[in-house]
Amino acid sequence: MSASLNAIYLDHRRSLLGRAMRIVRNLQTAEDLLQESYLRARNAAAKGPIDNIGAFLHRTVQNLAFDHLRRCRTQERFEIAPTDALEALQIASETPSAEDRLLHRERLTCFMVALDRLPERARQVWLLSRVKGMSYPQIAAHLGVSQGTVFNDMKLAMGHVVDAMARGEKV
Numbered sequence: 001m002s003a004s005l006n007a008i009y010l011d012h013r014r015s016l017l018g019r020a021m022r023i024v025r026n027l028q029t030a031e032d033l034l035q036e037s038y039l040r041a042r043n044a045a046a047k048g049p050i051d052n053i054g055a056f057l058h059r060t061v062q063n064l065a066f067d068h069l070r071r072c073r074t075q076e077r078f079e080i081a082p083t084d085a086l087e088a089l090q091i092a093s094e095t096p097s098a099e100d101r102l103l104h105r106e107r108l109t110c111f112m113v114a115l116d117r118l119p120e121r122a123r124q125v126w127l128l129s130r131v132k133g134m135s136y137p138q139i140a141a142h143l144g145v146s147q148g149t150v151f152n153d154m155k156l157a158m159g160h161v162v163d164a165m166a167r168g169e170k171v
Contacts, residue, residue: 005045008053009038016061023065033068037061107165114164118157125150126157 009016016037020030037060041053050056096104115123121143128134128142136154140147 002042002045005038005041005053009041009057012054012057016057019058020061020065023062024068029068030065033061033064036064106168110165110168111161114161115157117164118160119153121145122153122157122160125153126161129154 013034016034017030020033021027024030024033037057040060041050041057044050044056045053115126118126124143125139128139129136134142136147136150140150143150
């Protein structure tokens with residue numbers, strides 16, 4: 001059966017290619033569809049006899065070509081068209097650039113230096129409030145000081161850190 005399939009395929013190849021080309025209008029795609037139709041015919045022949053191999057090949061090429069067109073139309077409708085390399089380079093990356101990472105690292109260093117230069121209690125108040133999420137009354141009870149002292153220490157800490165960050169102090 002394989003020998004007759006090969007012979008019939010070779011006899012019909014030109015008309016099969018023409019049919020595929022009329023539908024998909026691309027030689028490479030048409031060639032791929034011909035190859036796929038041959039493989040399908042071969043698999044079908046292995047399962048049982050095919051009455052008219054030529055008709056089977058023509059119908060298979062036509063169906064594959066229409067399937068290809070439907071798939072392309074669906075992709076055009078729902079997928080973003082590929083961009084050229086220049087346009088792709090202009091798409092913003094979600095990862096920060098090396099320059100941004102360096103700037104963030106410098107700002108963090110500046111912030112940590114400013115925090116280290118605070119008086120101990122003001123630093124503790126800031127950490128308990130901003131890192132641990134404690135309220136002023138909770139901080140006052142925890143440190144054994146008044147709420148007014150917590151407020152003043154927080155005001156001192158915030159002012160000192162904001163000033164240091166604005167000046168860009170470094171180690």
